[in-house]
Amino acid sequence: xxxxxxxxxxxxxxxxxxxxxxxxTVFLVVPIFNSMFLSFYTGSGMSxxxxxxxxxxxxxFTQFPFKDRFxxxxxxNVKFFLIVTLIQNVIGFFxxxxxxxxxxxxxxxxxxxxxxxxxxxxxxxxxxxxxLNPVWGFFDKILEFLRLDFLIRPWLGxxxxxxxxxxxVVSWQFMGESILFYTAGIDAIxxxxxxxxxxxxxxxxxxxxxxxxxxxxxxxxxxxxxIFIGDFTQFDIVYAMATSMGNxxxxxxxxxxxxxxxxxxxxxxxxxxxxxxxxxxxxxxxxVFVGVVFWLYVFRMRGLKNKExx
Amino acid sequence: MARTKKTLATxxxxxxxxxxxxxxxxxxxxxxxxxxxxxxKEIFTNPYGIPRVITLGGYIKLLKISNYMVYFKNSIxxxxxxxxxxxVISSLVSFVIAKYRFFGNKFxxxxxxxxxxxxxxxxxxxxxxxxxxxxxxxNIISLIIVYVAMGIPFGVFILTDxxxxxxxxxxxxxxxxxxxxxxxxxxxxxxxxxxxxxxVAIINFIPIWNDFWFPLVLIRSDNMKTVPLATALLYxxxxxxxxxxxxxxxxxxxxxxxxxxxxARQFVKGLTSGALKG
Numbered sequence: 001x002x003x004x005x006x007x008x009x010x011x012x013x014x015x016x017x018x019x020x021x022x023x024x025t026v027f028l029v030v031p032i033f034n035s036m037f038l039s040f041y042t043g044s045g046m047s048x049x050x051x052x053x054x055x056x057x058x059x060x061f062t063q064f065p066f067k068d069r070f071x072x073x074x075x076x077n078v079k080f081f082l083i084v085t086l087i088q089n090v091i092g093f094f095x096x097x098x099x100x101x102x103x104x105x106x107x108x109x110x111x112x113x114x115x116x117x118x119x120x121x122x123x124x125x126x127x128x129x130x131x132l133n134p135v136w137g138f139f140d141k142i143l144e145f146l147r148l149d150f151l152i153r154p155w156l157g158x159x160x161x162x163x164x165x166x167x168x169v170v171s172w173q174f175m176g177e178s179i180l181f182y183t184a185g186i187d188a189i190x191x192x193x194x195x196x197x198x199x200x201x202x203x204x205x206x207x208x209x210x211x212x213x214x215x216x217x218x219x220x221x222x223x224x225x226x227i228f229i230g231d232f233t234q235f236d237i238v239y240a241m242a243t244s245m246g247n248x249x250x251x252x253x254x255x256x257x258x259x260x261x262x263x264x265x266x267x268x269x270x271x272x273x274x275x276x277x278x279x280x281x282x283x284x285x286x287x288v289f290v291g292v293v294f295w296l297y298v299f300r301m302r303g304l305k306n307k308e309x310x
Numbered sequence: 311m312a313r314t315k316k317t318l319a320t321x322x323x324x325x326x327x328x329x330x331x332x333x334x335x336x337x338x339x340x341x342x343x344x345x346x347x348x349x350x351k352e353i354f355t356n357p358y359g360i361p362r363v364i365t366l367g368g369y370i371k372l373l374k375i376s377n378y379m380v381y382f383k384n385s386i387x388x389x390x391x392x393x394x395x396x397x398v399i400s401s402l403v404s405f406v407i408a409k410y411r412f413f414g415n416k417f418x419x420x421x422x423x424x425x426x427x428x429x430x431x432x433x434x435x436x437x438x439x440x441x442x443x444x445x446x447x448x449n450i451i452s453l454i455i456v457y458v459a460m461g462i463p464f465g466v467f468i469l470t471d472x473x474x475x476x477x478x479x480x481x482x483x484x485x486x487x488x489x490x491x492x493x494x495x496x497x498x499x500x501x502x503x504x505x506x507x508x509x510v511a512i513i514n515f516i517p518i519w520n521d522f523w524f525p526l527v528l529i530r531s532d533n534m535k536t537v538p539l540a541t542a543l544l545y546x547x548x549x550x551x552x553x554x555x556x557x558x559x560x561x562x563x564x565x566x567x568x569x570x571x572x573x574a575r576q577f578v579k580g581l582t583s584g585a586l587k588g
Binding site for chain 1: 412422437455522523527569
């Protein structure tokens with residue numbers, strides 16, 4: 001190839017990359033860093049200009065009401081994540097094992113399991129609010145039917161039950177996503193390994209424990225980190241079922257709703273100014289970052305090391 | 311892959327679990343749609359059954375009291391335009407990364423991939439400031455730009471691997487025939503990546519259509535609203551008018567439900583191709 005030809009090839013490369021790099025950098029990368037910088041400033045309005053170093057963070061961690069809301073949201077978010085993981089991930093895993101078997105209608109179950117995930121979180125939140133509504137909702141009627149009347153309570157009005165309820169709703173909605181990933185993973189397992197195990201007399205539980213679960217570990221990792229990131233930025237469900245204030249009594253306040261309120265609401269409705277809002281966002285980013293690093297280490301590095309060792 | 315057909319009839323307990331699961335998924339959605347066709351009175355006299363009288367009253371009221379057609383149009387414009395640009399830009403970027411060696415190739419790839427784990431929501435303050443500066447605040451164009459930025463990482467992730475698998479012989483024979491590199495992209499690569507592009511389009515459709523956060527932050531005027539934002543505001547306003555409320559929820563959901571039911575198979579392929587590779 002002549003040198004001229006080679007030069008000719010090269011010119012279009014930056015051209016093709018240009019639009020992508022610009023839009024991605026200006027509207028995804030830069031804003032994240034901007035938020036971090038902004039968290040070191042304080043002042044009113046859109047562009048706080050008074051430099052305050054770590055002042056916002058100090059306020060966030062030590063002053064009332066900031067520290068109360070912050071650590072409350074933190075606790076709630078952890079609880080939320082654990083409940084969602086238990087239902088969406090664990091129950092979802094077993095549902096996937098069930099659905100992945102070939103039986104009459106298995107295709108149907110696979111298809112419909114993803115249906116709730118196609119809805120907007122907002123709509124699901126509103127829908128379940130209505131279903132839990134004592135006037136119209138049928139949830140209480142079901143409890144009556146099952147002679148569990150004593151359990152009836154204002155599910156979304158009771159600080160003790162509100163958070164678990166919305167966690168269950170989110171799990172209901174996204175279980176289809178877990179099932180989708182896990183059934184794909186199970187489909188990919190070599191049929192011969194399963195048949196060999198069955199010949200050796202392995203029952204279904206042993207099958208799960210020794211073959212399915214280990215094979216699915218990378219996918220379990222991916223699903224878990226996706227749930228993690230999604231939960232620690234979740235906003236829509238709180239808005240729909242508990243308003244952005246995290247009713248009742250901030251018992252459903254998550255980082256997503258806290259961030260929205262702090263950064264974009266007026267002071268009467270819980271706004272803390274852009275500087276503090278940016279600080280909340282920076283902390284959320286840190287949490288996600290730590291989670292991802294942890295995931296990379298546990299699920300990817302370990303896996304790679306095993307491959308090299310073997 | 312052949313699997314011995316196992317009848318679940320041998321395990322009735324498991325079949326019951328599946329049945330409960332299916333009902334728990336289908337009934338709420340079904341009920342939401344059904345109720346949207348009921349008259350207000352019947353919503354209370356016959357809350358959980360099939361409507362005895364089918365009425366479009368809720369929907370008609372919805373159109374009367376709000377600009378719903380405008381909201382719907384906005385959502386369509388935003389979603390389709392965003393998906394178009396995501397596809398085009400991701401293809402261009404992935405093509406270059408996958409097929410050409412140049413300084414910084416690997417870095418640029420990981421630069422884009424990093425966007426997969428960065429929740430763009432966290433930069434909202436910066437995005438809001440930028441949009442105000444370039445006078446795109448309260449404009450659906452701002453939404454399009456944000457969604458494109460959001461969708462590029464996944465597009466690059468899927469398409470780069472896909473394009474890498476296209477044999478270089480095809481490009482080489484085109485070069486011998488005097489084809490320029492951009493033309494190779496246009497005439498050879500693009501037609502071959504159609505399935506991957508479809509996957510990218512399908513996977514982005516739902517989160518973009520359903521997005522509530524960015525319209526909430528970036529949109530003020532009524533005629534710039536999208537369906538999710540309108541849904542939230544209408545629900546809050548008319549919470550007690552059940553017929554209207556269910557119509558609002560159903561209108562917001564029907565497009566995606568129909569979209570999903572028609573394209574279910576491509577959907578599954580698209581989502582899992584990403585996961586299994588990772």
